[in-house]
Amino acid sequence: MDLQQIEDLIRLMRKHRVGEIEYENADIKLAVRFHASGVAPTVVAAPVASAAPSPAAAPAAAPASAGRMVKSPMVGTFYRAAKPGSPPFASVGDRVSVGQPLCIIEAMKLMNELESDVTGVIEEILVENGQPVQFGQALFRVRAD
């Protein structure tokens, strides 16, 4: 999928007033969402983990542990607490609900408090406090209810 195709997709969504679309093939997973204000859409694209198609006997229902990944919406530095020394927003085993703050991503002194978009239990935190994170990088694995 190239840039032109993504632009075409956004144009079609606007034309037909589609608010949100997700698309996935072997190479890419793409989500486009228009915000309620009708301003610019958010495009999130992530390469699909390049698990080579296993010959035969691909387990039908892979364990996958039903873990939903909460991903970083931007490049920056990952902080688990509001300030150094404060208790972290969330730890492994904690129950979190939609809208609950999970972490802060800082980029150029802009603090981004990332809220959970899923309700469930945190199974894994995939990034260390203070580490740089990439756009689309998985931060938390949450077992959704």
Place this chain on the structure above:
Amino acid sequence: MSSPALASPVRPSPALTAQVQALLAGPVPVSTPEARAALCATLRPLLDEGGVLDDQSGGVRLRLDAAWGALTLALRSGRPVEHHAETSSTNTRARALAAVLPAGAPLPLVVADHQTAGRGRLGRSWSAAPGAGLLFSLVLRPPVPPVEAPRCVLLWAAAMAEVLGLLLKWPNDLVDVEGRKVGGMLAELDGLGADRVPSVILGVGINIEPPTDPALTQAGSLRGLGRAPVDRAALLGALVRAVDRVDPLDPAGLDRWRARAHTLGRRVRVAGREGLATGLREDGALLVDGVPILAGDVELVAGEAGRGTE
């Protein structure tokens, strides 16, 4: 302390705004004592905030240069205003307003004369004695995806530096030519990942008077530069209007930041790296020897007129 359940921000009617503009611009004829009394009644809230109605040949004229309050600030800034004599943090208040602000609603300005728990980066405190600084937070909704929000903050910082005649220390500290910090800002993105319109909360603190806190003796102030405003509300209004005029989609926008950069061309230490600050990347990252830096405090390396400001 401000009560948590506050009235909505003050917003003058278009009629009052037009009337005030006319009265600020020049003498407006008033035919009878009754008409003057009626005008005073209309303007009562502004006069209560320190506005003065002068009788001149040809009519009356309004002066707001000593006025300070929600209505004055709303007229000066063009935004709905919530004003606090004292609050814990203007950013906290602005976030609360943003969280319930519908799409398309006018974006509020929160102003405090005194902050008891002002926040800087990573929870550092930023406090000021009453009236010694300009302390305010803006709710902004730039029409860009969240990944481009950090760039917007640099654009807004550059617009304010132009109004104040100051320079910029990466990413958005307002400094004088010596590199002394006169103002700073803390931006927060609210609503990311949530099911509501994302907002940027831009908290700004500017020293009018030199800080009395002994830990901040390195800081600068508008007074110290001989530029303390006679009319604080007008200055705050000019800052807000400059921010609101910024076009986040202007591809050349960061040139305004570069034109006011104090950091560029100097040897710096940031994020564990030391080198020459060679440029500003289009997303707002600082290039140190060509390597993009996205977060961290910039320190000038000794010999570089290095007066730390943090």
